[in-house]
Amino acid sequence: MDLQIALLLGQDGIVNGAIYALLALALVLVFAVTRVIFIPQGEFVAYGALTLAAFQAGKTPGTLWLLLGAGLLVALIDTVNAVRSGSLGRLKRIVLWDLVLPCAVAGLVLGLEPGKLPLAAQVALALAIVVPLGPLIYRLAFQPLAAAPVLVLLIVAVAVHLTLVGLGLLFFGAEGSRTTPFSEARFDLGMVTVNGQSLWVLGASAVLIVGLYLFFGRTLYGKALRATAINRVGARLMGISATMAGKLSFTLAAGIGALSGILIAPITTVYYDTGFLVGLKGFVGAIIGGLVSYPLAAAGAILVGLLEAFSSFWASAFKEVIVFTLIIPVLVWRSLTTHHVEEEE
């Protein structure tokens, strides 16, 4: 290996690591707030990328029907609940979020011919389809189980993952897709060439991470999510409902996932099941952060990206093995260095 190859691999590793970092942050967020180990995180990556690809191929993405169907289902369930408990004041919100919003998105997608729109508008439409799936899935699969143990929530998460992968195959077929890059620019930096899309990935990831930092540090809703993660009872007593916190964290996770997919779609071919592996690598990063520390999770994810890039050079057949084996020493190290603290008082 010479310096040039090392630089190339390093560049590759950091770009992939940036995506893993985003996913790792989403996983930590969802787990801290809802105690769900969010296995379906990767499906949002695939859905985001493939929805955009469908637009560019001039097709109507199947995720749109999923959005309409899930919205209708949630609206039905919530309406029955609202009527039963006599709180009809909730109906307005149900109709707005679960029926009007999905129908508005559908109207835009079907009316506009997204394939001919500028890329930014296509990205916005793809996000408008995929992101609302986050809170809808939370409502259908996890909200009724909010008090269940972590293991039950994990099993449900696996079920949701399998369902979404199956639906992905149905919607997008078995062939992979690529999308047009955000920029065709290339920059020569001495020995290596950096392409524009890589810079987009890095830039967008950095902006998102800073955005999340400001959201959690400066806004009341961000603080409310942190509060729920720190002390559930205390948060409820402040009127921060677990449902609201759950939906908000799933929305953020879906947004981060879909955007990651859209960012990588021009660099790698995305298949209906690509998300799982990408999500798992984010998960390894999150584990390095103990599923609690955001900065450690992000650093861990970058490490995963670099390790993957270099192992694909030295032992390409074993690159996944090497990355996932990393979990074992990390778990040993974590269990030796952290001591379990029981709930305070």
Place this chain on the structure above:
Amino acid sequence: MSSILEIRDLCVSYGKVEALHHINLKVAAGQIVTVIGPNGAGKTTLLSAIMGLLPAKGEVEFQGEVQRDIEVEHLVAMGMTLVPEKRELFGEMSVEDNLLLGAFQRYRHGDRDEGKTMDQVFGTFPRLRERRAQLAGTLSGGERQMLAVGRALMAKPKLLMLDEPSLGLAPLIVREIFHIIADLRKTGVAILLVEQNARAALQIADYGYVLETGSLALEGDSRQLTDDPRIVETYLGLGGKKPSGAA
């Protein structure tokens, strides 16, 4: 006087065991009402049930409205707030953030006055102003109790429920806290105070209830209760010094 909180026939069960039996209780607007009783009488259970943290049978009427299908968030938005026995602070967040989150429901409903309320809370608890940037988990026991009360006040409650505010605190700090609770009455907030420290509670309360093994055993004006020989003997620790007579 109109009552802000009225509990009728409230029963709470843990599985098959009934922990509270047919409780009837009233808090009038602007009053301090205390529920005293020994450990395990069901005092915390009572507050948790009123707040909607535990399922209960019976009727809870808050501000003239019977609460069906009680939801904590809804009650908080209506102006009920509970300072729980364990404080339940956000330990890894600053004192200031803890206070801000106390105003979450108000903020959600478009009320952006939290800065002013925080100044009032700092006025009541100057110690919190000094510690505003410190993490809540690093505060002393007394300061944590102050923060818990301050955080509850950020919601501008109409009814403030306090669960054993004296628990685990040094006598001097207990006095300070009770002083502040008595002062809060002037702001117009009604207070439901649950305490094992019967003497301190009856000193500041207008009306008192005695809870024993899940049932209300006695009730009356707090002065009347202070003189009641049964109370004196069991809770005030002056058994025999007062003549026993009419109950």
